Amino acid sequence: MNYFHSVRLDRDKCKGCVNCIKQCPVEAIRVRHGKAEIMEDRCIDCGECIRACPNYAKYVERDHIDDLNHFAYTIALPAPSLYGQFPDHIGPGRVLAAIKELGFDDVWEVALGAEIVSQAVGEYFKSNRQIRPLISSACPAVVRLVQVRFPALVDHIIPLESPMHVTAELARQAAVAKTGIDPNKIGIFFFSPCPAKVTAVKSPVGGSRSPVDRVLAVADVYGDLLHNLRQERPDLARADKTGIAWGSSGGEQAASGIGNSLIVDGIHNVLSVLEEIELGRLADIDFIEAQACPGGCIGGILNVTNRFVAKVQLQHLVRDLPPERPLAERLQQLGVDKIQVPQIVVEPRPIVHLDRDLKKAMQKLQQANELEEQLPGLDCGSCGAPTCRALAEDIVVGKAVETDCIFVLRERIMDLALGTYNLARTVPPAMDKRKAGMKEERDAAKRIDPDSGT
Amino acid sequence: MTSTNSYDLSLxxxxxxxxxxxxxxxxxxxxxxxxxxxxxxxxxxxxCAYEAEMNIVTHACRGQVGLRVTEKAIRIVAEDEGPGIQDVDLAMKEGYSTASQEIREMGFGAGMGLPNIKRCADELIIDTYPNKGTRVEIIIHLQTNGG
Incomplete structure (x- = not known):
């Protein structure tokens, strides 16, 4: 499968423990040969395994700021959650100036794209009344989760490009208009809070090419940003509070203006809400804001600040910003008239379970049920699968064997040991020195009953 | 029991x-x-399974939901020991419900159960006996040709 994953395994650091396999919301990890291998067709790049790993063996593949040299003109795209990484008296003007000092020619806040997308979401909501609830496409890990685990719900996803992509297009056009430079020589660098957005750039939903050229981790540039927080450049701030509030859970819903909504964050919580929708519930709700990270993007694993602190800092920043100027007015100042947010195609990518052939799949499920009954049901993970059920299914598709279970193995060894013992106790008649006529007693003494162990 | 041509489940x-x-x-x-x-x-x-199960939970004393999958169809049968349905035609109407106020306040008994099933199912057969119970059979075809 030719599909980019940003979440990777550092084999040297992996100790083969079972922490990550237990936390994966799509059961995409198996420990094999002492290493936690990721099943690429299932992984949604949510990064839960990175949170779970005590050995820092799971990491996010991303670009490096040295790549600035590859481009004639460079633009930084900070995510809204970045402002939450700093104390709230450090406003957008100082953060943006610090970003520019990293060596960028310009900086565009993704929060501006968020405002544009929010309006488009509101319009989409009004003109598409057939499907409820509609699910936001803002979190790429949630979109992948729906594609993989809830393929029947892809129609519920609002098929609009992300704020990141919209901002990137806008920034590139503006740079071309301003400098006349070849668009291909412009490098757009997104500052990502999470692995899912790295994947969204490297392997976008729908297969088109992303307008973002490089993705940096907030954590990688954070130290330099702290050193650069000297100047105040309010002129660099283009976004307003509506867009900035997207950085934390609930911000997107507020910006969309759709009142009858449900807000959910944390991938396991998202999973449970999607289960409800799949069972036909929640049809009386209009809009679902769902984010894989706890607390929204501020909880992304590539961010630095404690998410509860980041939440308060972002809240205070938004509260203290001056009143908003209309988006249309600001866009006009930037030389932009009307922006059509491009649509995306979200296709189902269901996991192939057991077998493509229904008859064979039914047989294999039956076998898996029977196998599961033989397993201890402890879900200990020692076999490398997250649950006994998962092991049973792995066995019937030929990816594991029964003796991968240490309890089954132990039983087999016990059987073998008893068999060996019983054999060892047999005595050739010529050497048997016990009295004749006690044959029955002799036979009984030879054997140990495997069931009672006596 | 499950044979080689079907998969059965009773819950x-x-x-x-x-x-x-x-x-x-x-x-x-x-x-x-x-x-x-x-x-x-x-x-x-x-x-369908969810609505049928919730009908048992909200209205009946006990029951079971069965599943049979063959190459041709998915069949779900929900049987219960309960009050039965007084007026099936009325129960098929959207928003009609005999559920108690308490149950409605919990967000259930909105009168959408059977109408939702009807919308999703290819066939729906309801047998009901007052003060005895109800049997709801739902069939969803897997093969479009020959129905």
Whole structure:
């Protein structure tokens, strides 16, 4: 499968423990040969395994700021959650100036794209009344989760490009208009809070090419940003509070203006809400804001600040910003008239379970049920699968064997040991020195009953 | 029992028990997911199973939901020991419900159960006996030709 994953395994650091396999919301990890291998067709790049790993063996593949040299003109795209990484008296003007000092020619806040997308979401909501609830496409890990685990719900996803992509297009056009430079020589660098957005750039939903050229981790540039927080450049701030509030859970819903909504964050919580929708519930709700990270993007694993602190800092920043100027007015100042947010195609990518052939799949499920009954049901993970059920299914598709279970193995060894013992106790008649006529007693003494162990 | 040509499952449902409510439907959904059937049909079946199960939970004392999958169809049968349905035509109307106020306040008994099933199912057969129980049979075709 030719599909980019940003979440990777550092084999040297992996100790083969079972922490990550237990936390994966799509059961995409198996420990094999002492290493936690990721099943690429299932992984949604949510990064839960990175949170779970005590050995820092799971990491996010991303670009490096040295790549600035590859481009004639460079633009930084900070995510809204970045402002939450700093104390709230450090406003957008100082953060943006610090970003520019990293060596960028310009900086565009993704929060501006968020405002544009929010309006488009509101319009989409009004003109598409057939499907409820509609699910936001803002979190790429949630979109992948729906594609993989809830393929029947892809129609519920609002098929609009992300704020990141919209901002990137806008920034590139503006740079071309301003400098006349070849668009291909412009490098757009997104500052990502999470692995899912790295994947969204490297392997976008729908297969088109992303307008973002490089993705940096907030954590990688954070130290330099702290050193650069000297100047105040309010002129660099283009976004307003509506867009900035997207950085934390609930911000997107507020910006969309759709009142009858449900807000959910944390991938396991998202999973449970999607289960409800799949069972036909929640049809009386209009809009679902769902984010894989706890607390929204501020909880992304590539961010630095404690998410509860980041939440308060972002809240205070938004509260203290001056009143908003209309988006249309600001866009006009930037030389932009009307922006059509491009649509995306979200296709189902269901996991192939057991077998493509229904008859064979039914047989294999039956076998898996029977196998599961033989397993201890402890879900200990020692076999490398997250649950006994998962092991049973792995066995019937030929990816594991029964003796991968240490309890089954132990039983087999016990059987073998008893068999060996019983054999060892047999005595050739010529050497048997016990009295004749006690044959029955002799036979009984030879054997140990495997069931009672006596 | 499950033969080589079908897959069968029978799950008990407790009346008035909202701790276990929905478990049978979830199990049915997970089972169907492993068969790589068209996602839309799996969702239809899941909705039917859920609504049928919730009808037992909200109205009956006890019951069971059964699943049979063959190459031709998904069949879900929900049987209960309960009050039966007084007027089936009325029960098929959207918004009509005999559920108590308490149950409605919990967000159930909105009168959408049977109408939702009807929307999702290819065939729906309801046998009901007052003060005895109800049997709801739902069929979703897997093969479009020859029906």
């Amino acid at each position: 008990p449902v407790k009346g008035r028990c909202f701790v276990t409510a929905g478990q049978a439907a979830s199990k049915i959904k997970r089972t169907l997911e492993t068969f790589n059937l068209p996602p839309k049909l799996v969702r239809c079946a899941a909705i």
